[in-house]
Amino acid sequence: MATAKKAPAKKVAAKKHTARGLAQDRRQVSAVAPHEVAYEAKKMGATQAAVKAVIAKVGNDRAKIEAELTRAPAKKAHTARGLAQDRRQVSGEAKYELAYEAKKMGVTQAAVKAAIKKVGNDRAKIEAELKKGK
Secondary structure, X not given: OOOOOOOOOOOOOOOOOOHHHHHHHHOEOOOOOHHHHHHHHHHHOXXXXXXXXXXXXXXXXXXXXXXXXXXXXXXXXXXXXXXXXXXXXXXXXXXXXXXXXXXXXXXXXXHHHHHHHXXXXXXXXXXXXXXXXX
């Protein structure tokens, strides 16, 4: 009896990128691949939601995404550190802030402006300066 020989298993070649393919793949960020979004977010110091929003806005080209993330944001009502940072400062140009600080400290708006000019716009320093003058 002759035994049948088993046919050798076919080897499946590993998928190779073409010369352009690998570079093209690295040039793009996939919004549906969590690891790519997380990497880009960490690299650029942004949130993953921000990266996904930028991908939706400018497409998946890495250079465009990074340019958009590093671009100076449009002027906002608050600083990058947020509302808490703004509350620690008094603007010498905003009349309502001068009026509030003057009423709070029981001094004139001119005195508040003078304190800002002397110590800067940090609220704690301004209040300390105004307390010294009382």
